[in-house]
Amino acid sequence: GVESPNNYEVRLGASFEHIVSMSKPNTHQHTIRMGGMMMGVDVKTTSVPICKITNCIFVNKLETKPSTQECIRCGQCNQACPVDLLPQQLYWYAKSEDTDKAMDYNLADCIECRCCDYVCPSHIPLAEYFSFAKALHRKTTEDQYRTDIARERFEFREYRLERNKQERTEMMAAKKEELKKKMANDKVQKDKIAAAMARVKKTKKANDDA
Ligand code: SF4
Ligand code: SF4
Incomplete structure (x- = not known):
């Protein structure tokens, strides 16, 4: 005091x-x-x-705190919880860092009031475990979210590169085809001109001979 x-x-x-x-x-x-x-x-x-x-x-x-003992499953914490959680169960999942399971048991609803700590005959700092488990779950979820976003970005980049490659290949093939057609047309045109020249020469020679 x-x-x-x-x-x-x-x-x-x-x-x-x-x-x-x-x-x-x-x-x-x-x-x-x-x-x-x-x-x-x-x-x-x-x-x-x-x-x-x-x-x-x-x-x-200053008082020496009694040492923490193992949970004896007395169930007193369950009765003390004002939001009807099962602290005893949550404790096992929080301790083993199985936060998904703890969330299934409504860990998020824990208001960290410490009523369960207060009644626990084994002096287990239950609320501290719950606070830790909530923080761990938040971090895991955020990490998972960031990993998912990074994976999606990577997959989209791969898709975009593949699509660009495909489009470039198709464009090159189309250009090649167009060039081929153009060259074929040019040859026909050249043949026509050569035939016309040959006809002119032939007519001119016939006129000269006459
Ligand atoms: S009050 Fe303590 S010892 Fe009893 S069940 Fe809950 S956590 Fe276990
Ligand atoms: S700390 Fe959480 S689990 Fe413990 S009594 Fe309070 S609300 Fe219930």
């Missing part, structure tokens, strides 16, 4: 340590929690600034 609990209006960026010292903690052996006793987070060091999400700071007597 502190000697003078108070409300302070401070600037963003103010020192955490300074704010805590203003309330005069009873002992140097204390822990700091930010955001609420149930849903808040432990602050490991006071060398951090006050930020937008700092709404309340708790100074608690």
Whole structure:
């Protein structure tokens, strides 16, 4: 606890340590929690600034936390959950990083209230597992999305290159065909001219002989 609990209006960026010292903690052996006793987070060091999400700071007597034990499947967490989830089940999937399965069990609905932590006789930090599993799922989904986009782009590029190649081949074949026809026409024309010249020469020779 502190000697003078108070409300302070401070600037963003103010020192955490300074704010805590203003309330005069009873002992140097204390822990700091930010955001609420149930849903808040432990602050490991006071060398951090006050930020937008700092709404309340708790100074608690240092107590040794009981060590975490294995889940004994007592089901107390199931009864405590305010949104009717199955924390015990979610815990197994979160622990094994099977986030898809955890999502099937509505992990996204977990409000991280820590009610399940509070009642767990094995002192398992369930909400921390759920928070981690949600972040992991988000990252996996984003990675998957980015991979899909990259694959689609690559496939479209391959398709576009193949299509351009095909179009170029067809265009070259058409040009070749056109050139062939033109050359054939030129030959016919040349033959006609040669025949006409031969006729003129023949007529001229006949006139000269007469
Ligand atoms: S309360 Fe703890 S020990 Fe009991 S089922 Fe839930 S996680 Fe397991
Ligand atoms: S932390 Fe999540 S799973 Fe645990 S009681 Fe709260 S809502 Fe239910």
